[in-house]
Amino acid sequence: MSARTGVGLVGCGAISRQYLATLAALEEIELVAVSDLAPARAQAVADAHPAVKVLTLPELVANEAVDVVLNLTVPAVHAEVALEAIAGGKDVYLEKPLAATTAQARDVLSAASARGVRIGCAPDTVLGTGIQTARRALDEGRVGRPLSASATMMVPGHEQWHPDPDFYYVPGGGPLLDMGPYYITSLVTLLGPVASVTGTSSRSRATRVIASGPRKGEAIPVTTDTHVTGVLTHNSGVLSTIVMSFDAVATASSNIEIHGDTGSLIVPDPNRFSGDVKLFRLGGEAWETLTPSAGYRDASRGFGLADMSRTPRTEDPRTSGPLAYHVLEVMESLLESAWTGTSVPVGSTCARPAAVPLS
The missing domain is CATH 3.30.360.10 (Dihydrodipicolinate Reductase; domain 2)
Structure with a gap:
């Protein structure tokens, strides 16, 4: 990853507010893009963060400034979004649970291993x-x-x-x-x-x-x-x-x-x-x-991303x-x-x- 980890956020629902507050306070993390099925929600985040781009999911995954996709979608599509990000060569950090089923979760971990990217997952409490x-x-x-x-x-x-x-x-x-x-x-x-x-x-x-x-x-x-x-x-x-x-x-x-x-x-x-x-x-x-x-000390939702960015790429993050x-x-x-x-x-x-x- 670069000196600052570029984050592309997918899913701008209720939980995203807590993550956004944390990301803004982390020096090693930079929010660069957001995506949501409801464009107005994504635009509201971008309006509050002027340097952030509103992109479709394929555009976000293809964006070279995005190092890790922060997947805050509903559990039913966790695996679908994660697999698209992995296919694009991005690390993925998900809100819990990892997927809706263990079968879907196995697909995510297998794809990540084959692509050489890392998976992190909440909770980071x-x-x-x-x-x-x-x-x-x-x-x-x-x-x-x-x-x-x-x-x-x-x-x-x-x-x-x-x-x-x-x-x-x-x-x-x-x-x-x-x-x-x-x-x-x-x-x-x-x-x-x-x-x-x-x-x-x-x-x-x-x-x-x-x-x-x-x-x-x-x-x-x-x-x-x-x-x-x-x-x-x-x-x-x-x-x-x-x-x-x-x-x-x-x-x-x-x-x-x-x-x-x-x-x-x-x-x-x-x-x-x-x-x-x-x-x-x-x-x-x-x-x-x-x-x-x-x-x-003073950790909050999304701190697992900071821990992931501080962990050598040869190792799994603590919230792996x-x-x-x-x-x-x-x-x-x-x-x-x-x-x-x-x-x-x-x-x-x-x-x-x-x-x-x-x-």
Whole structure:
């Protein structure tokens, strides 16, 4: 890549606002072009960034100033857009999940390998001080031998705030595919890859009603499960319990808890980059808050692109395609287990990503 990584953004929807704010603050990143099926949305981004060009997807992929395509499209077309970018010789960084299915994700990784380009994928919240400080505590043996973990995300559903929530309620969406990547990527970063899963799932209603925006009051169909729970068996033997739901009202904590034979650890909300990491030692009297000791300070959505640009081309970035593929297979296997009533082995594995020093 050049001294500054040229980024071509595809998909100017709601999530792009967070990425754009981050890209503007990163010295090594330069936004050079945008594309969207709705030209007005792309033009609005260009109007706010005068040096940015509005291009069609083929034009963006062919643009020599674009080093990496930032794919913020809906999950159903993640693979399609990624494959076009790869064919043009571009690195790709995707919003999660890597693709709608593992079959599509395999095509993306195979094409990238054949073309000699790299794949990065959100979530990059694992690069912040919250998850990384917790990881350092685990690596230093602060909880002894890890035995179990729990991760819970309970909300009433994104139709409460999103003006176009349809894709959350079709196959490839749902609480597991939408929010599961934050929790499972964090669990793999903290505890290593997953060997097998056992899951159950349900859906509470056949339609959802949009609560805001120009479509307020419109009912949309629900064709995927909206409450998923399961147990992940890590290669290390650690058992992680996970609950992802669009059928609840609230939960007291969206944190992850990890329990070992000499201590317990509270890991902050994996949908955020920072937060307090708390440790309770065997024989102790209270939780103690750990000083941030690892991770990127003040990171935000899109920081994975900066980490990718800083990683030698001979290495996978920390938020790599293989990691995202493994997380996707874990989620797909959880749903398969729920539908078949059997434990399902996870065929893929991945390297535990390298730790991030405090910076």
